[in-house]
Amino acid sequence: MKVTEIVEKLNLKVFSGKEGLNNEVTNGYTSDLLSDVMGHADAGNAWITLQTHKNVMAIASLKDLSAVILVKGFEPEEDMAAQSNEEGIPVLGTSEEAFTISGKLYGMLQK
Amino acid sequence: MMHFEFHVEGGNFTKAGAASSQLKKILKQLNVDPKIIKRIVVALYEAEVNVVAHAFQGDIFIDIDTEKIGIKLVDQGPGIADIELAMQKGYSTASSSVREMGFGAGMGLPNIKNNSDELKITSEVNVGTTVEFVTYLNQ
Numbered sequence A: 001m002k003v004t005e006i007v008e009k010l011n012l013k014v015f016s017g018k019e020g021l022n023n024e025v026t027n028g029y030t031s032d033l034l035s036d037v038m039g040h041a042d043a044g045n046a047w048i049t050l051q052t053h054k055n056v057m058a059i060a061s062l063k064d065l066s067a068v069i070l071v072k073g074f075e076p077e078e079d080m081a082a083q084s085n086e087e088g089i090p091v092l093g094t095s096e097e098a099f100t101i102s103g104k105l106y107g108m109l110q111k
Numbered sequence B: 001m002m003h004f005e006f007h008v009e010g011g012n013f014t015k016a017g018a019a020s021s022q023l024k025k026i027l028k029q030l031n032v033d034p035k036i037i038k039r040i041v042v043a044l045y046e047a048e049v050n051v052v053a054h055a056f057q058g059d060i061f062i063d064i065d066t067e068k069i070g071i072k073l074v075d076q077g078p079g080i081a082d083i084e085l086a087m088q089k090g091y092s093t094a095s096s097s098v099r100e101m102g103f104g105a106g107m108g109l110p111n112i113k114n115n116s117d118e119l120k121i122t123s124e125v126n127v128g129t130t131v132e133f134v135t136y137l138n139q
């Protein structure tokens, strides 16, 4: 499933990284611990988190993640958004909590 | 045989991961197996972040030949008094501000171990730490 489809179906905000809206989302990974994501997320995963700083994009890029979804209305810091644009990895947003949005994404990706 | 060096500034989180990103590009150009690239990137990122989070500064030395990739990080910093303890999952002395950013979960050294074929850490308290790891290319 493409990032654009999850944006539409989950009604997500697109903060940055529009060039990557056609990235393929293979699965999701929900965590706020950077080493956890570094060690265990897989390429193509959409990363659900409340972390809003630039290091998130460094990890997303190193791990070839498809997108980052910020929960609970959090917005990316300026340098996070800038790096998201450079890397073409979208930063998306939702007002929902990690549990809820993870559940919805999981349901969509199982179909 | 190829050799690369990078400098790492302690405390500067905005640049954390820069060397890992460079090495990833180099290994891609060299057509290294993507699975091996993934492991090396995880290990180097964690080692790089440890210099940023825990030391004053450090240098990274990378040697690539046809059989293996050897990476050595030499830092000047507080050193590690008990390396065995530091290796334990969940052990961290990271500050609360570093933890708030999502670093400091105590999973960095375990990640390096899991993503390298050989790991050697030596350290002298109040001098610095040397982390060396090797990844074999043909397995």
Ligand SMILES: Nc1ncnc2c1ncn2[C@@H]1O[C@H](COP(=O)(O)OP(=O)(O)O)[C@@H](O)[C@H]1O
Pocket (backbone or CB within 6 Å): A035, B046, B050, B051, B053, B054, B055, B075, B077, B078, B079, B080, B086, B087, B091, B092, B093, B094, B103, B104, B105, B106, B107, B108, B109, B110, B129
């Ligand atoms: N380069 C280093 N210099 C000094 N101490 C270090 C270094 N690397 C690791 N350590 C020590 O080992 C601990 C565990 O490291 P790690 O597993 O990467 O977890 P974290 O970095 O999340 O704390 C650190 O909290 C720190 O006390």
Ligand SMILES: [Mg+2]
Pocket (backbone or CB within 6 Å): B046, B049, B050, B053, B104, B106, B107, B108, B109
């Ligand atoms: Mg660490």
